[in-house]
Amino acid sequence: MEDKELEELLKMNFPEIRGDEEKVLLACKKRKNKYNKILKSSIYVLSSFVVIASIIIMSILLINNRIPSDVEKINDAILSLDNIENDEEKMLEIMKIDKEIQTIDNDKLQNINNTKLLYEKNLTVNNLKNSVEWSELFVIDEQYFIVESIVDLSNVSVAKINENSLNPNEAYEERINDLDFNKSFLSLINVPYSEISLENDNVLINMFRKEMKSYDYRSPFYVMYDINEDSFFQFMIHPSGYIVITIQKLLEDKITLYKKYVSIVRVNYEDFELLLDKENLKKYNMYKNYNIVKNEMNIGKTDISSIDFLSIIENASSSIAKIINDKDDIELILSFINNDNMLFDKEIYYVKPYDFSCITIGISLKLSDGSTNNISCKISNEGVLKVRASNDPYIYYTDKNVIDYNALLACIRNILYK
DSSP, X not given: XXXXXXXXXXXXXXXOOOSOHHHHHHHHHHHHHHHHHHHHHHHHHHHHHHHHHHHHHHHHHHHHHSXXXXXXXXXXXXXXXXXXXXXXXXXXXXXXXXXXXXXXXXXXXXXXXXXXXXXXXXXXXXXXXXXXXXXGGBOSOSOOBOHHHHOOOTTXXXXXXXXXXXXXXXXXXXXXXXXXXHHHHHHHTOSOEEEBOOSOHHHHHHHHHTTSOTTOXXXXXXXXXXXXXXXXXXXXXXXXXXXXXXXXXXXXXXXXEEEEEEESSOOOHHHHHHHSOHHHHTTSOBOTTTTOOSSOEEOOOXXXXXXXXXXXXXXXXXXXXXXXXXXXXXXXXXXXXXXXXXXXEEEXXXXXXXXXXXXXEEEEEEOTXXXXXXXXEEEOXXXXXXXXXXXXXXXXXXXXXXXXXXXXXXXXXXXXXX
16 A cells, blocks of 8 residues: 555656757757856956966066166176287277266166276286387376377367378378368277377387388378367377377467377278378368468568578488578578568467478577577478477468479578588
8 A cells, every 4th residue: 555655656747848959958058158158258367367467577576686688788798808819809899898888877887797897908908008119108007098088079170180291292281170070080099098108209109110011101190189279189190000199288388298198009090091191181171261360470571681590401301401601592592481471370389290391491590689589480392381480489371382392492402412
């Protein structure tokens, strides 16, 4: 009985399913897939946020702690100095590194390997200075100088250029007023320098000649700038490749040597030959105000009877100098310059290499009080007459082609060699 009751209870009447079973199942699957996509998308977004946040945090930490790329580049260059055996090449690379360091922000400077750089700099400067014959002339200093640290040439304009100073027939002087020329010239003299204690340039020039080949007879170039009314800068570019910078100052109407520097790295002299060639200079603006009258002087007609004697030197390369006492010879020589030529545009007198190739005529005048006054006259192959009295710190000169140089030269040679 109990079994039958249990059997009846288990007989349950489930409702009959009607409709499209496949459609119902498909709807369920779509709902499940949609839920899964939403879940995956939420997980992806959350994961991406965590990754991006981590990257940002790590980047901030790295930026705050790593060495900047520009500093790292400089430090690599400093370490690479060990691989440069030639001291001149190493010195130029050190100059380049120092220039790059100047562009670095102050807060980055502490990351520069200054200890290594200073060691290489001192070692290289000393090696270069000790490798030359004039090593004992250098002022004791392990640092080097660049042109900008010696003189500010940014505002200068007129450059005075001398070439072939020891060749009377080829020597020339040009004055250029052109900023493009100045930029080109400054780019060529951009090498390291060291201060030197020496007044006589001939001592140094004789040492330079030993650095040249025996058959090389080229002469130095000279480029001069007047920075202001009392400071004068002269650059001598020697065929050996060395450059000498001479600074002179006017003190109490006397020219005084202020400082002198010599390059410790050689330049390519041929580059200067191209830039300073007389024909090449014609493409630049010549100094148009060559004859502006700042002060004028008229030598007039010198009284022959007041002249004690004349001294004549054909040119600096000639060993012949002669004292002329004969009145007829004196009158003949002075006939070339004893006229009404105006001498204008006074300049502070300092010895110019261009004058070495000039005919030099010294006039010794007797004054009424019994004293003498010496006047120096120099006549260049370009027909320029320069006059300077012994008691005057200024030099006065004419324009070019005023004096018949060739006729005067023939005249004095006849007197010198008779």
